[in-house]
Amino acid sequence: MLRINNLKKCYDKNIVLDGVDFHLKEGEIAAVMGPSGCGKSTFIRCINRLVEPDSGEIFFHDIPLHELQAEEMEKVRQKIGFVFQHFNLINRLSVKQNVALGLIKQGFTIEEAYEKALAVLKDVGLEKLADSSVDRLSGGEKQRVGIARALVIEPDLILLDEPTASLDPILVREVLDVLEEIAMKRKNTSMIIVTHEISFARKVADRIYFMDQGSFIESGEPELILNTPSSWIGKKYKNIINYNLI
Numbered sequence: 001m002l003r004i005n006n007l008k009k010c011y012d013k014n015i016v017l018d019g020v021d022f023h024l025k026e027g028e029i030a031a032v033m034g035p036s037g038c039g040k041s042t043f044i045r046c047i048n049r050l051v052e053p054d055s056g057e058i059f060f061h062d063i064p065l066h067e068l069q070a071e072e073m074e075k076v077r078q079k080i081g082f083v084f085q086h087f088n089l090i091n092r093l094s095v096k097q098n099v100a101l102g103l104i105k106q107g108f109t110i111e112e113a114y115e116k117a118l119a120v121l122k123d124v125g126l127e128k129l130a131d132s133s134v135d136r137l138s139g140g141e142k143q144r145v146g147i148a149r150a151l152v153i154e155p156d157l158i159l160l161d162e163p164t165a166s167l168d169p170i171l172v173r174e175v176l177d178v179l180e181e182i183a184m185k186r187k188n189t190s191m192i193i194v195t196h197e198i199s200f201a202r203k204v205a206d207r208i209y210f211m212d213q214g215s216f217i218e219s220g221e222p223e224l225i226l227n228t229p230s231s232w233i234g235k236k237y238k239n240i241i242n243y244n245l246i
C-alpha cells in the first residue's frame with residue numbers, strides 16, 4: 001500500500017534523509033525508532049508531503065505522491081491520518097469541532113460530521129468531553145482528540161509522530177492503551193508510528209525500523225530484532241529492555 005524508493009532530503013549541507021527505501025503492506029504496523037535528530041519526523045512528514053522531499057518516489061496505492069500537484073495531494077491526504085507530537089489542535093474550538101473539521105472541509109454536513117466525530121470520540125473514551133473546549137483538557141486527552149481526528153476520516157494509513165513524547169509519564173499509558181486498541185480493532189488500517197516506547201512497539205508493531213543519520217540501518221520483526229539486534233541502536237534498545245527487567 002506504500003512503497004518509498006530512494007527518498008532524499010537535505011537542509012543546506014545537512015543530509016537528513018539519505019536515500020530511504022521503505023515498504024508497508026495493507027494493515028501492517030511499522031514502528032520507527034532512533035536517536036533524536038536522525039530524521040524520523042522528516043521521513044514521516046515527507047510521506048504526505050508536509051515536508052517536500054528533494055528526490056525519490058512515494059507510491060501510495062500505486063499513486064505517485066511525489067508527482068502530485070497541491071490540490072491532488074490534498075485529496076490523498078483525506079485518506080491519510082496524521083497524529084502530531086504536539087497535538088496541533090485548535091484551542092478555540094470544542095473537542096467535537098476539532099474532530100469534525102476535516103469532514104466539514106470534505107463536504108459533509110455539520111450534522112453528519114458531528115455524528116461521525118461522536119462515534120470516534122467514543123472509541124477513544126472522550127464522548128463525555130465532546131462539547132468541552134480543548135484547552136481545558138489534559139495532555140493525554142488532547143492527544144486522544146488528535147487520534148480521533150486522524151480516525152474520523154476513515155484513513156487507510158495513519159502516521160503518528162511520537163504521539164506520547166510530549167506527555168508526562170502518567171498520561172502516556174492512556175494514549176498507548178487507545179493506540180493498542182485501535183491497532184487490534186482496525187486490522188485494515190496501516191500505521192507508521194515513530195516512538196521511543198519499546199514495549200509498545202514490541203507489542204503492536206509487525207516490524208520495527210531503526211533509523212540512524214537519515215537511513216534505516218536495521219529492520220525486522222520485533223521479537224527477532226530486539227532479541228538479536230545487529231545495529232548499535234538495536235543493541236541500545238535491547239539493553240534498555242534488559243535494564244527494565246532487573
Ligand SMILES: Nc1ncnc2c1ncn2[C@@H]1O[C@H](COP(=O)(O)OP(=O)(O)O)[C@@H](O)[C@H]1O
Pocket residue numbers: 011014016034035036037038039040041042043
Ligand atoms: N525545517 C528544518 N530546517 C532545517 N533543518 C531541519 C528542519 N527540520 C529538521 N531539520 C534538521 O533535520 C534533522 C532531522 O530532524 P528530524 O527529522 O526532526 O529528526 P527526529 O524526528 O529524528 O528527531 C535535524 O538535524 C534537524 O535539525
Ligand SMILES: [Mg+2]
Pocket residue numbers: 040041042161162
Ligand atoms: Mg521528531
